[in-house]
Amino acid sequence: MLSFLIRRLATFIPTFIGVTVIAFAFIRLLPGDPILLLAGERGVSAERYAELQHQFGFDQPVWRQYIDYVIGIFHGDLGTSFSTKRPVLDEFMQLFPATVELGLCAIVLATLIGIPAGVIAAVNRGKFFDQALMSSALVGYSMPIFWWALLLIIVFSGTLGWTPVSGRMGLQYYFDTPTGFMLIDSLLSGQSGAFRSAVSHLILPTIALATIPLAVIARQTRSAMLEVLGEDYVRTARAKGMSPLRVNGVHALRNALIPVVTVIGLSVGTLLAGAILTETIFSWPGIGKWMVDSIFRRDYQVVQGGLLLIALVVMIVNLIVDVLYGFINPKIRKG
């Protein structure tokens, strides 16, 4: 187990270095002079240009700039947003809970529906139920979520008027956000209706973001269940006269879940990519929208820092999933 951990960490470090190189190279690959880009359309005077060049370290050789950049990362210095003048890390920390909240809700919804759907489809293999469920899963898997989100808005916000179109909270509520999670903060605030407002703002983005993971989980559960249902121990359990519910739900599902859990863990990258579209459409103030806005605002320090932090989040989650998977499944450890 220890050697597995070491091996896994040994691939983590070079990947992390590579990610820092890409983030570092990003600003330098942009067409045009980075300082003029940062300065915007008004331009800068010659003295100010030299000053800025020194401030950003562009007067140093490239390898030196890179070393300084990495040292900065370990001190939590990811640059300053050009439009808000706030440190990139602070902005990220403030917006990240919104993305986590949305992502967690989406993954919970996808799991709660996807796993039972996959089990039901596998148990009724080839029958109408299986075909209907798997067809819907394929439609969900093929869904352009930016369009799906717009349709949800047309139907539930426009026609039916049930849910708000954008944001995280009704404007009439104002309270402190110690955790950053609206569902928790609205309860802590004690204001009546605040929690309801938080939930109603969450519903549509959650559905939009959950659609693709839901389809993936349902398909994965079905195929994992089918594999397990043919095993001897399932036949034995059946032969012992256990109820189908117990055989399918306990004996089979528990073993089928191992690959499914991995799929759920590894879908973090997909969720973050989906969050870019979902957050933009629903004006959800998370890191996906922040990145898109910053690209359009040409706030490249933010793009650089955000790129690094998001990759880091994905890498850490993947590492945790791999290690957990190694714990559950000894075959992987040897690999």
Place this chain on the structure above:
Amino acid sequence: MTDSASHPASPASTQKAPPSRLREFWSSFKENRGAVIGLIVFLGFLFVAILAPLLAPYAPDTQYRDAQLVPPFWQEGGSTRFLLGTDAVGRDLLSRLIYGARFSFFIGLLVVTLATSLGVLLGVIAGFAPRWLDTLIMRLMDIVLSFPSLLLALVLVAILGPSLLNAMIAIAIVLQPHFVRLTRAAVLTERSKDYVIAARVAGGRPIRIMFRTVLPNCLAPIIVQAALSFSTAVLDTAALGFLGMGAQPPTPEWGTMLAEAREFILSAWWVVTFPGLCILVTVLAINLMGDGLRDALDPKLKRS
């Protein structure tokens, strides 16, 4: 594969010739009803893309200023002059959708060709290369894969400048690590098999062994991945277009059309609904076909 009798050493020569691989594939593929439907829809879509100038009632960018946001013909206020209605500047929606099929097909084809050729080349090299080069290539792929694909594509487009071509290049770069991993894994399992050792003992040059001996036997998973990547390419390019970082207006690309239509979601449902529906149907057809391909080409996963 056609005539086993010409190889007297082949043990199969005494038995009945096996059915050709293509026929075997087809008989397996056509069993899957969904895959056949997907194929038909895909061919229809290809047909529309090729014949767009003949099928479209109007040019995609002609603006009829007297007919802005006309609803589809079955709705009140619509007319058969514009079957699916018009957009905010009076362009015929149906014609734009038909021309959009051209873009999507072209996007899918180019992105998959780029991603596959680059990915397969790197994958074969990694599979045969000395350890350090193999490690280097695979670590590079890990780095690309540790960014959410759409985010990396967005950033690449920010570097290259927003245009359809740059969006396609960005998506090809983001997709190719999957091909590298797949090809390398297939090469590694094939490499130690007897026929490869025989080819090597017979004095085959390394390049020939890599691409003529081993690669053809690794193709099945690569073809499946290419088919499924086609749908990812269409979807992600549309997403970039939707975010304003792909094809630029007035290109009748479906994602870009959706972006232009966004402000009318609550007043003119048709400008939003139809482009997205086209994307969904196309992607769905390709995925159905891809599932059928996988079942037919990959016996391990067959009919699970």
